[in-house]
Amino acid sequence: MRIQVAAAAAVFLAVLFSAAEGLGSAATIAIVAASGTVCGILAGDELRSIQCAPVARPALSVSPNFSFVSVSGGREFFCGLRYGGLSFFCWNAANSSSVSLPAKRVYKGSASMADLSVGEDQIFAFDQNKTGIRWWRGGSTFPLSVAGEFRSLTSGRGFSCAIGNNSRVLCWGRRRQEIQSAFANETMTNIVAGDSHVCGLSVSGFLICRGSNRSGQSNPPAGDPFQFSGIALGANHSCAIKQPNGTVICWGGEASGLGKSYFPANNTLFVSIVAGGELTCGLTAANFKVICWKASRTNPSLTVLPLPKILPGICVADESSCECGIFPDSESLCSGSGVICKSCGSPAASFRPSPPSIPPPPAPSSNSKTSKGWLAFAIVGSVGAFAGVCTILYCLWAGICRRKKVHNSVQPTFASAAGNGAAHQSSMIIASPFTSPPGSKSRIFRRQPSRVMRRQRSGPSSFGDRTEEFTFDDLAAATKNFSIEFKIGSGSFGTVYRGKLPNGLEVAIKRGESGVRAKKLQDKESAFESEVAFLSRLHHKHLVGFVGYCVEKEERLLVYEYMKNGALYGHLHADGGDDGKLNSWQMRIKVLLDAARGIEYLHSYAVPPIIHRDIKSSNILLDSNWVAKVSDFGLSLMSPEAESGEHLTVKAAGTVGYMDPEYYGLRHLTTKSDVYGFGVVILEVLTGRRAIFREEESGEPVSVVDYAAPVIASGNIGQVLDRRVAAPGPAEAEALELVAYTAVHCVSLEGKDRPAMTDIVINLESAVALCDASQHDSGSSASISLASMD
Template sequence: MTTPLPAVIAAFLLILFAVRPPPPSAHALGGTMAVVHGSATTICTITAQPPVQQIQCWRNGRLLPPILPNTSFDAVAGGRNTLCGVRSGGFSLLCWNTTFSPKRIYNNASAPLTALTIGDSQICALRNVSSADNAICWRENSTSSSHIPKNPQFRVISSGLRFSCGVNVENRVLCWGDDAISNSIQSELRNFSMLDIHVGEKFACGINVTGCIVCKGSNDTGQLNTSPFETARPFSAVAVGANHGCAIRKSTGGVVCWGGKGNGRFSSKITDEISFESIVAGPDFTCGLTTSNFSIVCWGPGWPSRYYSTGILLPLQKTLPGPCIDTACDCNVYPGSEILCSGNGHICGYCDFAASIPPFLQPAVVVDRSPSRGLRRSLLVFAIVGTIGGIAGIATLIYCLWPGICFGKKKIHNSVQPTMTAAAPPPSNSSPPSRSSTLRRQGSRLMRRQRSGTSSKHADKAEEFSFSDLLAATDDFSPENKIGGGSFGVVYRGKLPDGREVAIKRSETSGKAKKFQEKESAFESEIAFLSRLHHKHLVKLIGFCHEREERLLVYEFMKNGALHDHLHSKNNVEKSSSFINSWKVRIKISLDAARGIEYLHNYAVPPIIHRDIKSSNILLDSNWAARVSDFGLSLMGPEDDREYRPTKAAGTVGYIDPEYYGLNVLTAKSDVYGLGVVLLELLTGKRAIFNGGEPMSIVDYAVPAIMAGEVGRVLDGRVGPAEGSEGDAVELVAYTAMHCVHLEGKDRPTMNDIVANLERALAPCDDSHGSISSGPISIVSD
């Protein structure tokens, strides 16, 4: 039998244009929908549009309270009485039982997860690691990877009821678990070049490189009866249950289903004329995410009958069609991503390399149960690859030798060098803002096929330390080495084996379940933010340690400690006792701290709200430069000062924004309020809340005097009177502080305005020419 010429040409074009096959959809495995079965059927998804991409769940006809409502997730997957979610960035995997009691089973900032799947009881994931062994599995909450094939680099992974399979970088399927089933399916799929694979109970289905369905394994319930639509045009997604499968037609978005001992049992008139973005299967039913309004529809014989007649449209909020990321997409951006992601990145669409191949050249039938025919096709493809490879190799060799490209001598003409355009200039006198990836940008890899050549090692990647090393560095966390505290932790001074002095924050160890989420959130927030943010006025994270219940963070040691101690320590009584008893130094510290916060608000992508700006979180290095520290309460905030409402206010009494505390309205202006209190501390030397006969806030103490033009009356006597141009500078700082602590956020200045004022205030103290009053005060109410 001869192979038709169009098939040969099609194979040639597929090889030419799809040597690197398109990545699977971001929601194909462990995506934004999950089915939890067992004691109670539960459907969970990741919400679209709110700033926090939280997990929402439906069970027995009612919505459940959001899971970790202040935490963003990129992916969810479900199994028997188990739900797991990958936190934004991929570095942490949390799982819950039917009562939603949390348990973290993975945490590694240096190897974020890129895919997630759950079978009946087995949880498997892919990690972004340089080694070939990127798959990891857990069974019954303990690591068990002994059956995973050694040294493969998987692109896709799937766990079923009895076994697991993955597609490696060569598009070959490898399976493990139940030896009889997994070996049989792996053997049956050996002649197919696959893009995707999904595992059921005793069978597996996937999409090959031409976009068509291939199913192998047991056919005792008609799981392999895909012949009615084998000749259809390519499919974009597959979902497999215990004994059935469903797929989305690429051309229309419609769903076709098969299997389950009975023709049409898993099809439904409800899904007619509905276009779907993605689908996920339970043991004996299927759910899909609709294209029209991102709602969830479920159908099938196993779906509870009392919900079947209602149209099965679940009352969930809109669901994301894929994870929100901030890095460039391989091919195209999903339409409407900015709205769905609430401005926090975008969603990547499908890569369609075969779109340019004329339909009459696309192979119509690729599901071939004849081993001999599959072998002949494989030989044909091999011959074509060999011919093209030989020609390409010669051409590459000539190209390399001619200009010397392969030997590092290639010249790039100026006309093709990349350019960068900044939306706004960086703050003056500070290092250019690094637009490094934050937690959400780490998540760009999540649920997407790994791209060759895109992995890079960050020069400042956080190191991972053993607990024993940090125990030795702090002399068993002796009280003598205790130097302070932060959100949910105590800070110790330590010395690493290589001689580096560090500050080590040890989270409070507590077995109470209610403390788990807070401790976990603070620990992971610090890693997520500080390992990706780089600015000379932000404290530098060196590394971390996580062993058992211990969570420790290692920072660069700040020799001169916290600003709070210098202002309020009993030792700082006389003028000569502290270096900061100088208006020039205090204004410089104010400016340093403001520049750090300005970077968080204006240059971090997405913006970051610190939520706990206070003098004890402003540290001073050996040169007395100020750095903002402690990101345990920080949140990625909405852009353009839109309101954001966490479940409860967080911060420190005396520094917390009254609008945030009273009305639960959080914006970047909440950090402005905290900085305003710090400015008043620097001016007056008083604590945020002090005892003046009775407890009194520094705002109530200082603002009336500033408004009356009597700034000198409340200034810190340890520094001395501010006269001449220095007096003008201090007065400008005072008026800036007064505007920062307005009750309403809309009346407070932006960080840009604050930095501009403090720069002008510092200028005469540096013996610059000109007067403070030479320009307008940059206080702007939004």
């Protein structure tokens, strides 16, 4: 069965752009701060040459007339990286009265450079093979080179910065310590430098600014995660493209307007912006023309520059590197030699200035050539058909003879691996997954000798294998015509009602929106089909039972078993506080274990494996006996085999605060993406905090990962535990250590450092055993099996 899966309309897309726009960062447009000269790479130009124009002055000629990949501007000059990266040129544009700009070649070598960045007077770029970064000019305050892999290179006055492999900001130059130390506690996805401050997006999606703040330029406006993109920083002001509408918002720049934001270009939509000095410029989404304005909240004075169309993004040779698709008409904009990658989540990228030109197919030149072409086609087709038959036969043999997984909930006896394998370095604070933090009494991360761990497995679902197709009238009768008194919740797909079928079975009925509102939910049909396709073949005690569905005209309804005690989220974060139902650590850990078993079934025992993509506390439901079950498969995807190490490359989807940084940053989706979301759920259960909450003192949004993980890793678990639950006794304290350290590893930045769900289940079973009052004395820590967290 072909399954179409797409993100639900309410899902927030992570906004990451491939090249940061701003002073000292590689882009297709740059500003020279001293003269207010704006330079860009021409769109549709066969050579992709550079043209410049000072504000309110005629355009300047720029030589040589070579093809360029990107440009970057500093205080008095700008540089352009030539196509191929084997050389770059710089132009002095400090004098606004110039009519032409002669070039000076700064670099020509055998190593191909990329991500060229210009600061006050320094230039730096990294080797395209990612062996390190190099500097030119800038004096003795900058090293000649630094080895390692970096991204998001950017430069300001007296400093250059980049993001290392651990998502930490590293800086160089005389102002290195000032900027780098300001980001010491932050993990970032990208950064952009201004004159003396730096802004960027954290891994949680929040806009963070550090450095000078004398004009309020480091006080970004409040916003939801991933609401800003296209950051551009000047001397004393900052701007960003605001999502989802694509308008520009600025802040700082005036002594009378500290901390106040403004929209300088009203409702104009932009695909990119850049800043330098007191000037900001943007490329309009409508026609890629350049509009500039001064950093003034009261009178920005917009100016349209006399420049042709500028490339809306850097042309890349290989479209396979485009994670979120191709920018409309990009082949035409790049003159047929490359494409522009669409910025993920940017609405401006969907604007289509002109329909693409489709060349007519070439006419055959002779009968001879036609015959040869058909002959080649027949040979290739025959080989392909033979290969296809062989593939099908192999798959049938592998599926029948070699498939060891089972498509049911009967799970085998588990034997833990023997030996003391070498621990690897984690990207989190804990150095080894088998070493407890300082002061810890728990032995959860120390390998045990080989032993067989026979685990109590959950049985099959109480619902039958067959799903029923209901009529709309049946479900309307079950809910008294969808009466408001039967409404129990709502979500992106629609509204959920409690109902009773004629056979007396209580059910939850999810009714998709219809009419005018449904047109806004573009992915409603895909989410419906996905849920039906997955749940109709999945039956497990810890997955919400699927009863049936209804398809009539525009109506789409899903019928599930009724979960009397609602969602875990409601018990943890109810407006009135904890309602007392989950008031013991033993109960909370037992709920986590139930949910983990459900996810483990999806990853390890469903064939093929399934990635849920939206693991969160509101999708973990509790039945009348307080058994936890995983729900909502509207975003789920079939996964490559877990042991293959492969990943899916798909557009990011999920819920902010629970999304795997690797997934929304690199679009790499694996079962470890679900592990990250479950790690966030564990931290919610331990702390009683939402996935993203506001600090009591500052009111700033904080992720529960940033709040709890460092504290747990330092061995101070009690400092973050939910105060609404009674203080743990000795056995419970050890169980909570086990759970907390497991959570820290679940939220590691890199998927390879996270445990598998099977290992998580083992640890949670051990934690429940520690909390069990009926456990005999010898069944304490000495008998606890420690799972491999490799």
